[in-house]
Amino acid sequence: MIRLALTSHAVAKERSHLFQVCRALVHLGKPGIVLAVVLSGYAGMVLAVDHLPDPAPALYGLAALFLTAFGAALFNSLMERHRDRSMQRLAQRNAALQLLGVPTIATVAGGAICAGLATAWQTLDPQVTVLILLALFSYVVIYTRILKPASPWAAVLGGLPGALPVLVGSAAISPDFSSSVYWLFLVLLFWQPPHFWLLALDHLSDYRLAGIPVLPLIANPAVTRRAILIGIGCLIPSSLCLCWFGTCSLYYALGAALLGSWFLIATRASLHGKHPRPAFVLSILYLVCLLTLIIIDRAFP
Ligand code: HEM
Numbered sequence: 499m500i501r502l503a504l505t506s507h508a509v510a511k512e513r514s515h516l517f518q519v520c521r522a523l524v525h526l527g528k529p530g531i532v533l534a535v536v537l538s539g540y541a542g543m544v545l546a547v548d549h550l551p552d553p554a555p556a557l558y559g560l561a562a563l564f565l566t567a568f569g570a571a572l573f574n575s576l577m578e579r580h581r582d583r584s585m586q587r588l589a590q591r592n593a594a595l596q597l598l599g600v601p602t603i604a605t606v607a608g609g610a611i612c613a614g615l616a617t618a619w620q621t622l623d624p625q626v627t628v629l630i631l632l633a634l635f636s637y638v639v640i641y642t643r644i645l646k647p648a649s650p651w652a653a654v655l656g657g658l659p660g661a662l663p664v665l666v667g668s669a670a671i672s673p674d675f676s677s678s679v680y681w682l683f684l685v686l687l688f689w690q691p692p693h694f695w696l697l698a699l700d701h702l703s704d705y706r707l708a709g710i711p712v713l714p715l716i717a718n719p720a721v722t723r724r725a726i727l728i729g730i731g732c733l734i735p736s737s738l739c740l741c742w743f744g745t746c747s748l749y750y751a752l753g754a755a756l757l758g759s760w761f762l763i764a765t766r767a768s769l770h771g772k773h774p775r776p777a778f779v780l781s782i783l784y785l786v787c788l789l790t791l792i793i794i795d796r797a798f799p
């Protein structure tokens with residue numbers, strides 16, 4: 499009886515530890531960003547063939563995207579752990595790092611990236627592996643290692659790894675890129691700086707303490723506000739080009755115009771009221787709605 503009680507206690511303790519390890523990996527792996535990146539990859543797949551993609555290459559492509567993006571996010575958290583310690587916003591991420599330790603996180607990150615690259619190389623066009631390697635290098639080396647600690651414009655070039663998943667998704671389904679795929683790639687490039695600068699305005703003290711030269715710290719807030727509105731102003735016509743020069747329907751164009759106007763007007767009001775957080779949340783809502791609109795428009799033409 500006692501042995502049974504001791505065994506069940508040990509099993510419960512093991513389960514609790516496993517749950518804590520998984521939760522820590524979720525905190526370190528930027529789940530929202532990774533899932534939204536996978537959604538943008540799926541939108542690239544749908545635009546590649548103008549209908550729902552075949553399930554097999556789509557699943558292999560999404561699995562490769564998820565694993566490599568998750569691994570890249572883990573490496574980013576590892577590389578920034580000394581700076582992240584002074585950021586209140588990242589308290590859970592810092593606790594997760596203490597729980598798991600650098601070797602474990604590096605092993606999981608390397609394993610996820612190798613699994614993702616092997617999946618792409620074994621099952622899909624070689625272009626997919628090349629594009630994923632470019633996204634990995636541009637995020638982990640160019641953005642995280644070089645630009646983010648040094649330049650207030652890091653979010654502009656840092657947009658490359660965030661936009662490449664659209665091309666990764668398209669290449670997983672078809673070797674040729676359609677004009678719509680290129681326009682969606684541009685939409686992601688224009689969307690990311692406003693998305694980040696809104697967050698940076700909301701967490702200015704964090705970035706000041708961490709010594710990260712975000713635009714609102716280097717330039718005065720009016721310059722940042724203008725840069726955000728210019729970014730959104732470029733984003734809206736680019737999203738409409740998926741209809742003007744691409745294959746998306748007029749119904750999509752109407753939806754994209756309404757979404758973009760909502761994003762621009764609400765962001766302008768949010769910045770005018772000196773409360774950037776609602777506009778940051780709206781930037782995510784805007785992107786998820788736009789990607790969903792594209793998928794529905796092409797899946798059911
Ligand atoms: C220059 C590129 C980008 C930068 C600098 C950036 C920055 C960030 C940061 C710092 C957060 C965390 C916010 C918080 O802790 O409250 C965040 C959240 C988020 N980002 Fe971005 N991001 C970028 C690109 C992207 C891309 C490409 C996507 C999707 C396609 C995306 C989707 C999201 C989502 C869904 C969240 C909310 C969930 C979460 O906190 O993980 N971001 N972004």
Ligand SMILES: CC(C)=CCC/C(C)=C/CC/C(C)=C/COP(=O)(O)OP(=O)(O)O
Binds near residue numbers: 571
């Ligand atoms: C296929 C592949 C590898 C794709 C990469 C996709 C990906 C993870 C893009 C993220 C883009 C980005 C700059 C995020 C912010 O990091 P941050 O360091 O500014 O965020 P933080 O402040 O929360 O750490």
